[in-house]
Amino acid sequence: MIDRPLVEKSAATGQRKVTLLEKDPARYIARAVLAGMFLSIVVFVFWSLLNDLHDTPFGKVIGSAFFGVGLCIIVFTNTELFTSNNMYLAVSSAEGRTTWGKTVALWTVCWLGNFVGALVVGGLLYGAGVLGTLPESHALFAGAEHKVHQAMSVIFFKGILANWIVCLAVRVSMGMKEDIAKIVTIICVVFIFLYLGFEHSIANMGTFTMSLLGHGSITMGEAAYNLVFATLGNIVGGALFVGIPLRFVNPKSDGTESVGH
Template sequence: MSTTSSLSYVVAEAASKQVVLHQSPGRYLLSAGLAGALIAVVLTVSLKLGQVFLAGGAAGYYIPTAGFFGVALASIIFCKLELFTSNVMYFAVGALSGRCRACSLARSWVMVYSGNLLGILLFVHVYAGAGGMGVLPQDHLLFNVVAHKIHATAGEIFWKGVLCNWIICLAVWVPLRMTGDVARLLMVLFLVFVFFFSGFEHSIANMAFFALAFLHAMPGLDAAGVLHNLIPATLGNIAGGALGVGLVVYLLERHTLSE
């Protein structure tokens, strides 16, 4: 896409999301729920894949885990589902352009965040009925990752959240400037790999990590540890998406909206 059409596209999408938000809130929530469920199911496969390599003693066990997780965001982008992290960028640009109201921005973020969580919890409930991942060893990859997330400082979590959604929103924006579905798909996968492999904090993916850890009775995990991570991670995601990408790109390209 050209510079003009990429910014115009995001503004138009934000305006379209606002219409659905007000006219069909049930459909909006359902879209967010499906996005959350996709995050959870792909994360489950990613963890099982990584565990195979970890159990085999492979030093690069986290590479396949990070590489496969991009399937989730690619599916969400191409199906135009509502994911909190990318939604932050869309509505920030929509508000800056004047096409979206501030109250719609706040309402959208709350509804999408809640819908993503509901989708994750529903998937994990069904997954529990299917036996989950079985009895996990104490050194399982899931437990190792979650332990790092709840024991990091709030400041570290916040800045990792900023970096995460800066990259995630670039994974949404950059493909708009490209032609060809294969090229766009590869760019999404590569950028998602960057954030996941780096250990940055994605609030919605973290919800899935915690839900799966609770399902498999991770020792020492409690609500306080979850909130210690999710609050700064969410705030960081908002800053990274709304300011790091939304505001910056809008300031760089706003002149194209009048062309």
């Protein structure tokens, strides 16, 4: 099968991640925190672009195109993002290289590490006086308010769609050898979920943190409400819409299946 090597690569990646968490948890957590920081600063630029270019027809296009830079940074710095790990660990567990129990544990640690990273960047922007200067009408605050006032089913399905797209970006870029090809692919594919307004739990962490520290009107309870259903949707999108199908349509060449734990 032409994509069988990609399945093996994804499974090996998931196994390495679990091994790192078990043998050197501090280093794994640091990688997760850094990923949350990288994505959160890009989130702030995204909302700033939407706000500053709102009078032009290109604001949403430029902002959505820029957002892929965040995933590029994470991929090229080898840091740990919860949403892409939904795909990697689903493949490695389906292949029997990791257990589902260890997968859930890693997802939990990674999610919390990403959250800490979002808090760090939000705190830095607050300390620098950046958030305090934003008007109440800023796109960041309006965006955060819109996100928390959706029905739970809407957030959940938007979460599925968001991580389906994000993990497709990672999956397609894995098959490319040249760095520039990977960058272009990631930015172009990630553009889809941003432009269509889907829900990415880790990106939302940054948005909500900045809104709460600034002049936003949302509450912590409302932020938590969104994050719960966006996270569940992201898991389904990454694991059941990309990871498991990737492995299912590319079985071992001899027709046998790996036995899971």
